[in-house]
Amino acid sequence: MKSSLRTVRLELAEPLRISRSTMTARDAVWLTVEHDGLRGHGEAVTSVYYGLGTERLVRLLTAVDLSRFAGPESALEALRAGELTASDAPPAVTAAAESALLDLAGKRAGVPVHRLLGTTAPPVAATARTIGITALARAASEARRLAASGFEVIKVKAGAPDPEDDIERVRVIRDAAPRARLLLDPNGAWSVARADALLPRFTDLGVAAVEQPVPPGDPDALAALAERAPLPVIADEDAVTLEDVRRLAGRVQGVNVKLAKCGGVHAALRIAELIEDSGTGLMLGCLTASTLGLAPAVHLADRARWADLDGHLLLAHDPWTGIGGADGVVRTSGLAGLGVEEVAVRADVA
Numbered sequence: 147m148k149s150s151l152r153t154v155r156l157e158l159a160e161p162l163r164i165s166r167s168t169m170t171a172r173d174a175v176w177l178t179v180e181h182d183g184l185r186g187h188g189e190a191v192t193s194v195y196y197g198l199g200t201e202r203l204v205r206l207l208t209a210v211d212l213s214r215f216a217g218p219e220s221a222l223e224a225l226r227a228g229e230l231t232a233s234d235a236p237p238a239v240t241a242a243a244e245s246a247l248l249d250l251a252g253k254r255a256g257v258p259v260h261r262l263l264g265t266t267a268p269p270v271a272a273t274a275r276t277i278g279i280t281a282l283a284r285a286a287s288e289a290r291r292l293a294a295s296g297f298e299v300i301k302v303k304a305g306a307p308d309p310e311d312d313i314e315r316v317r318v319i320r321d322a323a324p325r326a327r328l329l330l331d332p333n334g335a336w337s338v339a340r341a342d343a344l345l346p347r348f349t350d351l352g353v354a355a356v357e358q359p360v361p362p363g364d365p366d367a368l369a370a371l372a373e374r375a376p377l378p379v380i381a382d383e384d385a386v387t388l389e390d391v392r393r394l395a396g397r398v399q400g401v402n403v404k405l406a407k408c409g410g411v412h413a414a415l416r417i418a419e420l421i422e423d424s425g426t427g428l429m430l431g432c433l434t435a436s437t438l439g440l441a442p443a444v445h446l447a448d449r450a451r452w453a454d455l456d457g458h459l460l461l462a463h464d465p466w467t468g469i470g471g472a473d474g475v476v477r478t479s480g481l482a483g484l485g486v487e488e489v490a491v492r493a494d495v496a
Contacts, residue, residue, distance in 0.1 A: 147181040147212045147221070149246075151204060156191070156436060159462045163279040165305025165335035166195075173200040174436060177207050179246040181217055186250025186483060189439035190242035190406065198238055206231075206239045218251040226412055237386075241410035245442045245484065248411065252483035259484055260445040263411065270477040271430075271447035274299040274329055274454040277319060279306050285315050289322035297474035300326045301454055302353075305335025309344055316351050329452070331357040334383050338367055342374075349376040355452070357402055357429075358382040365390065369397035380429050380452070391417050396424040400452065402431040404443075411442050418449050427451035437466035441484040444469045444476050465489060 157171045177188045190203050210231055215221040224230045225247065231240045252259045260269055275297045277288050285302075292300055302319055304312040312332075320328065330353045336344065341359040348356065355378040360368055362383035372379035378399035385391050385401040386408065394401060401421065403414045418428050429452040430443050437458045447453050455476050458464045468479045468486035479485035 152176045157462045165333045175203045184253045186246040188242035188245030190238045191435045218247040237409035238406040241405045244410035249483040268478045269448040271453035274301040276301045278303045286318040286322040289319040293323035301329040305332040334361040372398040400427040402429040404431045432457040
């Protein structure tokens with residue numbers, strides 16, 4: 147097998163403000179693996195939070211040597227055994243390599259990736275759509291638009307300097323989209339005391355669950371908050387590795403699993419198996435990325451209690467197609483492999 151890389155700039159349709167930053171664009175690195183005339187693709191995106199810049203991603207993906215394998219199947223076996231990437235390789239690199247290999251393996255077998263993973267029916271899931279920390283009028287307008295488009299779940303970013311701004315934003319979104327289920331995500335911006343004070347008020351406004359309300363680093367404090375909170379608490383930044391999740395299983399109501407955070411599809415499946423019957427539900431989340439970057443998670447969507455797979459919907463231009471989502475529902479296309487197709491090339495050779 148031979149591989150190649152390309153980089154592309156993914157511009158957001160509008161700035162996305164969360165409690166710790168505002169994002170307008172990020173770079174993606176595409177890994178293409180070719181064998182016997184077929185190609186498989188994977189994507190890794192830059193992230194300041196996870197310390198992943200473009201040059202680092204290119205360097206690490208270049209170091210993934212796939213030429214020694216006879217095909218994607220044997221390379222996937224090596225990946226699952228921890229032998230494909232370096233032990234200190236970021237999970238995003240492993241996830242991108244696995245994505246390309248799964249895409250290629252599915253195309254070689256003539257089946258969608260979810261069939262390779264043991265699911266017969268094509269996964270379909272109602273995805274949340276994110277509204278950032280923004281002006282009240284803008285938040286209300288966006289909520290009305292999303293509800294009219296078919297979105298049943300809206301995720302509201304929180305963590306503004308004045309918590310009353312968050313309260314009012316949720317209030318106007320609730321009024322604008324009264325039938326939508328609301329998720330709240332402060333990205334760890336609140337102290338435990340502030341979370342205790344605010345969560346009952348958000349519950350009264352109809353918020354269905356909250357992600358990582360307190361800073362990561364003290365999972366016991368998060369678990370204690372989840373025990374007394376009036377609504378489900380989902381761990382995100384505190385639930386990165388399998389061991390993180392093991393510590394929280396049964397102590398929080400959910401864990402947000404992002405493939406770029408945990409290391410890919412098979413790492414996510416191990417987490418799903420770990421929390422099964424524990425009382426902790428699976429949330430499938432994402433970074434802002436293209437359809438290519440989101441597609442592997444969509445093939446797992448039938449396993450999740452919550453789906454937050456809208457990263458491609460935040461882009462001004464998505465260079466891939468194949469998972470939908472504009473109507474509030476993500477779904478696999480039925481094509482072999484990941485089922486995605488490139489619709490435009492706006493890349494520089496890496």
